[in-house]
Amino acid sequence: MSKPLPPAEASWSRRRFLAAGASACVLAAVGPGSASRPPFLELRRAKDLSVVEARFYEKLPNRKIRCKLCPRECVIDDQERGYCGVRENRGGTYYTLVHSRPVSIHVDPIEKKPLFHFLPGTEALSLATVGCNVECKFCQNWQISQVRPEQMEAYEASPALIAELARESGSPTIAYTYTEPVVFAEYMYDCAVEGRKRGIRSVMISNGYIQREAMLELCSVLDAVKIDLKAFTQRFYTELVAGELKPVLDTLKLLVSRRMWTEIVYLMIPTKNDAKQEIREMCRWIVSELGPDVPVHFTRFYPQYRLRNLPPTPLATLRMAREIALEEGIRFAYIGNVPGEEGENTYCPHCHVVLIRRAGYSILENNLRAGRCSKCGEKIPGVWS
Amino acid sequence: MDRRAFLRSLAVGPFLVGLSPKGRVQARPPLRAERGGKSVVAQARDPSVWRDGQLVEGKVGELLDRAVAAAFGYRDPAEVWKQLVARGDRVGIKVNCLSGRRMSTNLPLVWAIIERLRGAGISANDIVVWDRLDADLEKAGYPVRRRGQGPRFCGNDSVGYYEGLFAVGEIGSLVSNVAVRDCDVLINVPVLKDHGIVGVTLALKNYFGAIHNPNKYHARCGDPYIADVNLIPALRQKTRLIICDALEAQCEGGPPFMPQWAWRYSALLVATDPVALDYVGWQIIETRRKEVGLPTLREAGREPTYILTAADAQHRLGVADMAKIEVVEG
Helix, strand or coil: CCCCCCHHHCCCCHHHHHECCCCCCECCCCCCCCCCECCCCCCEECCCCCCEECCCEEECCCCCEEECCCCCCCEECCCCECCCCCEEEECCEEEECCCCCCCEEEEEEHHHCCCCCECCCCEEEEEECCCCCCCCCCCCCHHHHCCCHHHCCCEECCHHHHHHHHHHCCCCEEEECCCCHHHHHHHHHHHHHHHHHCCCEEEEEECCCCCHHHHHHHHCCCCEEEEECCCCCHHHHHHHHCCCCHHHHHHHHHHHHCCCEEEEEEEECCCCCCCHHHHHHHHHHHHHHHCCCCCEEEEECCCECCECCCCCCCHHHHHHHHHHHHHCCCCCEEEECCCCCHHHCEECCCCCCEEEEEECCEEEEECEECCEECCCCCECCCECC | CCHHHHHHHHHCCCCCCCCCCCCCCCCCCCCCCEECCEEEEEEEECHHHEECCEECHHHHHHHHHHHHHHHHCCCCHHHHHHHHCCCCCCEEEEECCCCCCCCCCCHHHHHHHHHHHHHCCCCHHHEEEEECCHHHHHHCCCCCECCCCCCEEEEHHHHEECCCCEEECCEEECEEHHHHHHCCEEEEECEEEEECCCEEECHHHHHHHHECCHHHHCHHHHCCHHHHHCCCHHHHHHEEEEEEEEEEEECCCCCCCCHHHEECCCEEEEECCHHHHHHHHHHHHHHHHHHCCCCCCCCCCCCCCHHHHHCCCCCCCCCCCHHHEEEEEC
16 A cells, blocks of 8 residues: 655655665755755555566676676676676576666756756656766765665656656656666666656666667667766776776767767866866867767866865866867857856857856746747757757 | 875765774773784684584584684683673674575584673673675575574664765775674674685675675775775774684685585684785685686686785785794694
């Protein structure tokens, strides 16, 4: 018998998560400046982990398997898990333990993802399971991304229920976000399929650390992707992410080649990835390999998790990065995590009028008409309706 | 980073737990298994510990007594236990139960340890046998008991993790409440076996079962992550004794049980230096691999270099050099 979630449970309590090996179900804002609200439908707490066979792996001798979901290609012994901690080899068969087991569900503005050229002013039913396939030392959601499924209480929410939740909450989009949706790829795919049956779109908010075959399969059901390009040097990925740069760049190229609406976020961390030359090289690569129409968001870093000895990104640094991007031909460069900053707005690249004026996650003004500048008629790339 | 800077990194920021583990302040320095400036690893072997494929419980206890007495150079092992623990101590026994009944810490050994702790004045209610998950313990044939009278048997999923994040070297982890909050003394009871990713899993690796995210730290054969985990103050400072279960060991295909690679070594290894014990255990596995025609772990691409890292100037968790280790027979 399902029961509505009481209001007292609707806030994230780190203490409760860390106590007794099981946390409260999470229905709280993730990240600064919350504009989230809980969905309406009743949700049931999961009594166990899911045991759904994974879709991207190969069997090896001696009951081992090789995961083919992300570039790590973990080779996993019987009874062991991959790097992500949410997939387990049981007797030579690989299972996802988080299918239909979200730990976080909110209704967020789409601008919070951030996606600025995708249905502006609308909301997205946003969800996450636990787990991640990297370990960023600056992770803002480490309490859910860097844990294993048994360490957090989850909801039991089938893909059909998620699609219904989106419909009930008036969200035209489901966003797979907060942690790393690559690690719950099967669930994301199934939710997206159920969403499409109901006219609801799906967007993936990801680090892009995924193998080509898995990404191609997801492309068939997704409508937009935001990729966190964490830096433009392998050194940064090695030291601060425990990942690789090249597969992320390959994912970006794949997405653009498949005409997937794609936006990039670049979290600027003082002294780590904020060198002018690095920004310039990255912007040149984006223009030459992806084209000038892929929006790039330079967002402000705040000390988090294991990287707490650095200050928040100076506004001047963010402005510098945006200037470089515009100089290098990127037509839509934004500043993020600085509410009220002019760099949040969308400007017509032809006549330079403000097309969409933003303040945080709010749309103050929208001068787009059928995807075109209302002043000069310039076609603006994006998904507007 | 020099050692001073490295150690400073253990205790910076409000999110870190300081160097002092929670628990009772120990009145005396812990007893060490050392002789002539060398770390002692004691080995007691007796094939008759197995009868008709089953362990003979009394024999397991005898092996334990021999190994413990030899490690510390005492005639009476009961005296050693009285030196290792004090009445009122809360004791955590960290087992390795990930591989079911055949390749986990043997339960008769755990009962023998509990019996000797009780003989040293420890209340049964102050003993907890612990591993990663309740289910792991169950699969290995342990009685899961989270509360009530007598020793508790439970996983981290029951007891939870201490709320401070430990950031040490390359790792950032939450640590089991058993180690940080609930116990004053830890006894590390690993199994002697091969590991398909990090080479071998012995004492140092067994503490991956104390953190919330071991899946993040298997890259590069666990080097330096396994060494870093063992620097966590609660683990390093509270561990009084290591008893490696080598009654049945495995030289290939681990950590899961692979009967074709398991052999009855019929031994217990005892030490207080986890690096020395791991180094000796590693050599035992290499010797067995050679006997059965397997390549060395280095040739197999998984040399357990984390054991050497644990002995380096940044970690100083023990010694990984046979010139500094004395192996004694119990």
